Amino acid sequence: MAVIRLRASPLDPDAPEARRWLEDELTGPEYQAAQPSPFDLAMQAIRDWFVGLFDGATGLPGPVLALLLVLLVVAVVIVGLLVFGLPRLRRRRRSDVPLFDDHDLRDLETLRRAATSAAAAGDWPLAIEERFRAVVRGLVEREVVTVHPGTTARAFADAAARSFPDLAGGLRDAASGFDGVRYLGREGSAEEYARVTELERRIADARPEGRGGHEAPAPEHDGAEAVR
Incomplete structure (x- = not known):
């Protein structure tokens, strides 16, 4: 009877072999699914930008930095409302102006x-x-x-x-x-x-x-x- 000998993979691979194993492992579907989405990358970039604003404020306590960050976000939101939101509000108010004594509100x-x-x-x-x-x-x-x-x-x-x-x-x-x-x-x-x-x-x-x-x-x- 012929005996089939299986060659076992080395348990202590050299550097090129270890690198190849790692590359093969990272191409698996479970690792690909864990890759950050474009949205995740955008949010990361925004977060890094905010953090960069406070690089020179390392002497401040953490809660103070967090408060400053929140205030900055609120300021950005307010500016956005002023730029994009108020024109729509102004248009609605102009349409609410009554015409003449019969208070005609039709647009x-x-x-x-x-x-x-x-x-x-x-x-x-x-x-x-x-x-x-x-x-x-x-x-x-x-x-x-x-x-x-x-x-x-x-x-x-x-x-x-x-x-x-x-x-x-x-x-x-x-x-x-x-x-x-x-x-x-x-x-x-x-x-x-x-x-x-x-x-x-x-x-x-x-x-x-x-x-x-x-x-x-x-x-x-x-x-x-x-x-x-």
């Missing part, structure tokens, strides 16, 4: 849809009114004009004309048209609605002159009728 797109719907139904007085409100809301949201409850259409037009002097005539005509269909019982027309719509488009595409922020004051009980 620009809602007013545009209402104007288009009224025009499609042939309701020209409502269409003209809603389109003029869209003109006002657009400039309020852009912080070009500031309005208050009770601000008249004419006061708004005068304030807006300071930022868009080339459109001053159209703004005042639109304000007069608004007053006419809302208070004087005028029927309006498709042509008048088209002019207000074109005015709103031109204002939306135009850049205001100066820094904007013109205020359209509310009437001081002098007999002027507020837009409502």
Whole structure:
């Protein structure tokens, strides 16, 4: 009977053999799964950066360093909110500004849809009114004009004309048209609605002159009728 001799691996390998064994072991799946992910590496880099900020503060106690680190993180969060969070809050606040005496809180797109719907139904007085409100809301949201409850259409037009002097005539005509269909019982027309719509488009595409922020004051009980 033939005898098969198995050659046992040396129990005391030399340096090259030991290195090969180690490399083979580290390629195993259990070691590959333990490798740090890109997120882990990023967090490590951020941590090392923070730690590097305090390399020169080795004389401070550990709790003090930890407190300084927490304060630094809080400062970073606050700066992030100021840079990225507050513009969104400001946009929401601008949309919450009520228009005129009826406290209209609708946003620009809602007013545009209402104007288009009224025009499609042939309701020209409502269409003209809603389109003029869209003109006002657009400039309020852009912080070009500031309005208050009770601000008249004419006061708004005068304030807006300071930022868009080339459109001053159209703004005042639109304000007069608004007053006419809302208070004087005028029927309006498709042509008048088209002019207000074109005015709103031109204002939306135009850049205001100066820094904007013109205020359209509310009437001081002098007999002027507020837009409502």
